[in-house]
Amino acid sequence: MKLVRYGEKGAEKPGLMDGDLLRDLSGHVSDISGEMLDDATLAKLRNIDPATLPEVTGSPRIGPCVGNIGKFLCIGLNYSDHAAETGAAIPQHPILFFKANSAVVGPNDDVVMPRGSTHTDWEVELGVVIGKTAKYVSKADALEHVAGYCIINDVSERHFQTQLTGQWTKGKSCDTFGPTGPWLVTRDEVAEPQALALSLDVNGKRMQTGNTSTMIFTVAEIIEHLSGLMTLHPGDVITTGTPPGVGMGMKPEPVYLKVGDVMELQIEGLGQQRQKVGQDA
Incomplete structure (x- = not known):
């Protein structure tokens, strides 16, 4: 998977790339950050049919791909x-x-x-x-x-x-x-x-x-x-x-x-x- 965060600085939303399309993951996770990067959560996201996720239209800003970085x-x-x-x-x-x-x-x-x-x-x-x-x-x-x-x-x-x-x-x-x-x-x-x-x-x-x-x-x-x-x-x-x-x-x-x-x-x-x-x- 290619996981992405998009939107204005400090208010980024989680998403994933479906080919060249950006899809919204907000219905499944609150952010792309440490608490959801375990293998079990990633496996659940991998099993989602990307076509069932809302397409993000326009050209939103792409934020850092990890939120709330620890070290x-x-x-x-x-x-x-x-x-x-x-x-x-x-x-x-x-x-x-x-x-x-x-x-x-x-x-x-x-x-x-x-x-x-x-x-x-x-x-x-x-x-x-x-x-x-x-x-x-x-x-x-x-x-x-x-x-x-x-x-x-x-x-x-x-x-x-x-x-x-x-x-x-x-x-x-x-x-x-x-x-x-x-x-x-x-x-x-x-x-x-x-x-x-x-x-x-x-x-x-x-x-x-x-x-x-x-x-x-x-x-x-x-x-x-x-x-x-x-x-x-x-x-x-x-x-x-x-x-x-x-x-x-x-x-x-x-x-x-x-x-x-x-x-x-x-x-x-x-x-x-x-x-x-x-x-x-």
Whole structure:
């Protein structure tokens, strides 16, 4: 299934994609969020004939595909070629940082650079949404705890991230820096999360091209590692790192976003995102 949330910010409704048609799920669930992402609930939704659901007409805004996100956990430098372009060593364990939930926006909402930003960058990433409580899970069992997958743009202000004393979270948590969606693709429709093509364009120019097969740590290994540090709950989101081609890695000089730029992201089987860049007043 492709589960989606649509409508104005803060008032999104649950839906699912029936081919190219958006159908309303409000008669069955109140939202696409942690409390309904367990296997039993997803199985009930899977058994619904989409043709019996009301069609959503017009062109409503598409919101983040998960509501009331619990923890937003991020893995850094998880592609060997991306680590190389930034001059970083290959990590021995998954690098973890957090993104503030207030950064989360819809997949096509504007990305707004904060005041004083001159180093705002892009990062297409595979997002993983937890559907079953995970604590001390093994790599072999890890994917059974996944509800589904989505696209995330881990937008980053590099000066805030690296030059303001503290941790990466400072450059990752600005408002609008977490476009998520367009839909949550349930895990039964993603046969192999380690074989998905990713790409990102800025103003129509291809910047990032990659494949999840080149991750240093797989989705299963990430879940095993994180669940040994903290309990993962339904509705928690993990974004798993980005392939090469980010602005800070451009040669001979870094290239950063400016007002009016347009980012377009896609991951095989997970849809597309499109954001226009603005500036905070």
